[in-house]
Amino acid sequence: MIHRRRLRSSWNRVDSGELHQAPRQWQSWLSDTGSLTQKIERAIGQKLEVVVLRDCRQNLNSDESRYFHFNIKRCRIREVLLCANGMPLVMANSIIPGRSSSGSNHEVLRLGKKPLGAVLFAKTRMRSKKKPLREIARLDKRNILWKKCFQQYQKLPAVSWARRTLYQLKGRPLLVSEVFLPALLNYPNN
Numbered sequence: 001m002i003h004r005r006r007l008r009s010s011w012n013r014v015d016s017g018e019l020h021q022a023p024r025q026w027q028s029w030l031s032d033t034g035s036l037t038q039k040i041e042r043a044i045g046q047k048l049e050v051v052v053l054r055d056c057r058q059n060l061n062s063d064e065s066r067y068f069h070f071n072i073k074r075c076r077i078r079e080v081l082l083c084a085n086g087m088p089l090v091m092a093n094s095i096i097p098g099r100s101s102s103g104s105n106h107e108v109l110r111l112g113k114k115p116l117g118a119v120l121f122a123k124t125r126m127r128s129k130k131k132p133l134r135e136i137a138r139l140d141k142r143n144i145l146w147k148k149c150f151q152q153y154q155k156l157p158a159v160s161w162a163r164r165t166l167y168q169l170k171g172r173p174l175l176v177s178e179v180f181l182p183a184l185l186n187y188p189n190n
């Protein structure tokens with residue numbers, strides 16, 4: 001539990017983002033445990049467009065490296081906008097350590113415009129027994145993640161709600177952060 005508290009404090013540097021503190025209209029998006037891609041496509045009634053902003057190797061900051069039990073400095077970072085009819089709905093920042101995209105994971109993580117969720121939630125994938133670690137946060141310009149997202153997407157609202165999930169792909173960790181954008185609220189959230 002100490003470990004979890006430590007993670008929470010680093011992620012919620014700005015404001016402790018417990019679900020009940022989030023605006024009601026965001027709570028279901030923040031807490032859903034299924035594929036975000038699938039949830040959005042149900043809401044918009046069509047396929048999502050994935051706009052890849054960046055997919056490269058980068059040094060991790062301490063707020064990110066804490067989630068991995070092994071010492072890593074550089075990682076693959078994938079930043080995308082999930083869009084409908086050209087309108088960004090979510091900005092996602094995924095951290096994929098080298099050891100998580102090697103071996104049999106290497107091929108499936110050559111994503112391009114394919115959403116990462118198609119891999120993480122693939123029917124054929126052995127569901128890892130471990131429930132993914134999930135945290136939420138209210139982001140503003142004091143938060144490292146808000147600043148990283150703003151570098152890529154200058155229309156990022158000054159206060160944004162986000163969630164962070166530590167997934168396992170064949171036992172290898174990936175840290176996925178998703179920042180929800182206002183246009184998503186134009187769609188029914190069923």
Ligand SMILES: C=C(O[C@@H]1C=C(C(=O)O)C=C[C@H]1O)C(=O)O
Binds near residue numbers: 092093117
């Ligand atoms: C993890 C999922 O994949 C989505 C797509 C992503 C991508 O293509 O990089 C990243 C995060 C998610 O918003 C999901 O659908 O739940």
